[in-house]
Amino acid sequence: MTSQDYMQIALQEAELAYQKGEIPVGAIIVSPSGEIIAKNHNLTEQLCDVTAHAEMLCISAVTSHFGTKYLSQCTLYVTLEPCVMCAGALYWSQMGKVVFGANDTKRGFEKIGNLLHPKTLVEKDVLADNCSKILKDFFKKLRK
Amino acid sequence: MTSQDYMQIALQEAELAYQKGEIPVGAIIVSPSGEIIAKNHNLTEQLCDVTAHAEMLCISAVTSHFGTKYLSQCTLYVTLEPCVMCAGALYWSQMGKVVFGANDTKRGFEKIGNLLHPKTLVEKDVLADNCSKILKDFFKKLRK
Numbered sequence: 001m002t003s004q005d006y007m008q009i010a011l012q013e014a015e016l017a018y019q020k021g022e023i024p025v026g027a028i029i030v031s032p033s034g035e036i037i038a039k040n041h042n043l044t045e046q047l048c049d050v051t052a053h054a055e056m057l058c059i060s061a062v063t064s065h066f067g068t069k070y071l072s073q074c075t076l077y078v079t080l081e082p083c084v085m086c087a088g089a090l091y092w093s094q095m096g097k098v099v100f101g102a103n104d105t106k107r108g109f110e111k112i113g114n115l116l117h118p119k120t121l122v123e124k125d126v127l128a129d130n131c132s133k134i135l136k137d138f139f140k141k142l143r144k
Numbered sequence: 145m146t147s148q149d150y151m152q153i154a155l156q157e158a159e160l161a162y163q164k165g166e167i168p169v170g171a172i173i174v175s176p177s178g179e180i181i182a183k184n185h186n187l188t189e190q191l192c193d194v195t196a197h198a199e200m201l202c203i204s205a206v207t208s209h210f211g212t213k214y215l216s217q218c219t220l221y222v223t224l225e226p227c228v229m230c231a232g233a234l235y236w237s238q239m240g241k242v243v244f245g246a247n248d249t250k251r252g253f254e255k256i257g258n259l260l261h262p263k264t265l266v267e268k269d270v271l272a273d274n275c276s277k278i279l280k281d282f283f284k285k286l287r288k
Contacts, residue, residue, distance in 0.1 A: 044213065047208060048207050048208050048211050048212070048213060049204045049208050050203065050207060050213050050233060050236035050237050051195070051200055051203060051204050051233050051236070056195055059194065059195060060193045060195050060196075063192050063193050063194060064192050064193050067192050068192070069192060083236075084229075084231065084235065084259055085229050085230075085232025085235070086229075086232070087229075087232070088229025088231070088232055089194060089229045092194035092195070092227075092229065112256060112257065112259070113256065115228055115256070
């Protein structure tokens with residue numbers, strides 16, 4: 001599977017968020033063998049919890065399920081550039097690689113600097129147009 | 145109650161963390177009327193979850209319990225300067241005021257810049273010596 005294939009699955013998660021009236025962001029975590037070991041989407045409205053971003057839910061799920069705090073062999077795919085909070089969590093998890101779709105010029109971590117672990121690889125602009133479109137559609141619909 | 149009084153209660157939470165073998169950091173959230181509406185301590189080891197910092201657990205508890213995402217009328221007291229992840233969560237919660245004890249020169253958010261919401265007030269060095277001492281004692285014991 002390519003980064004695009006995995007991002008497509010993260011996009012399906014974003015679609016589920018859209019249908020629930022959540023800001024449509026989806027994420028998955030992939031093991032070293034290529035298996036998807038977590039997938040989730042933004043649930044801040046449903047859980048009434050500002051920390052319930054897709055990335056946070058995936059990190060918590062994987063670490064508590066597998067009993068390991070460090071995900072240095074794993075890859076996180078997320079449809080939107082992580083925010084400062086999520087970048088901070090990714091640092092603590094020592095995530096091996098972070099792949100994201102759309103840029104977040106307002107609240108994305110890259111604006112602040114490299115907040116990730118020094119060993120974390122980054123790949124961006126993967127299906128960026130599709131990842132961005134679902135967000136634009138969501139906010140357009142919200143403003144109607 | 146003064147900031148010192150509230151920090152003393154956050155320190156009691158840090159003490160509970162210490163007893164469990166967790167890095168001893170405690171936090172509480174206080175409502176506008178002065179009532180303590182959340183208290184917790186670092187549980188990263190017990191929950192095997194790098195996101196389970198004292199501040200995160202308090203924010204999630206208050207927002208989901210009260211059904212409000214924004215805590216602009218509340219004050220968070222925490223024994224250690226929040227990390228980048230927690231500062232990002234505090235931003236999203238629009239926390240009214242953040243009061244912390246010891247500085248964290250390595251992973252504290254202030255080193256990166258002001259990551260909090262522009263309206264969030266900050267008070268620091270409250271019982272800093274006591275908040276720092278429990279951390280030093282913990283790491284000294286760990287190295288033995």
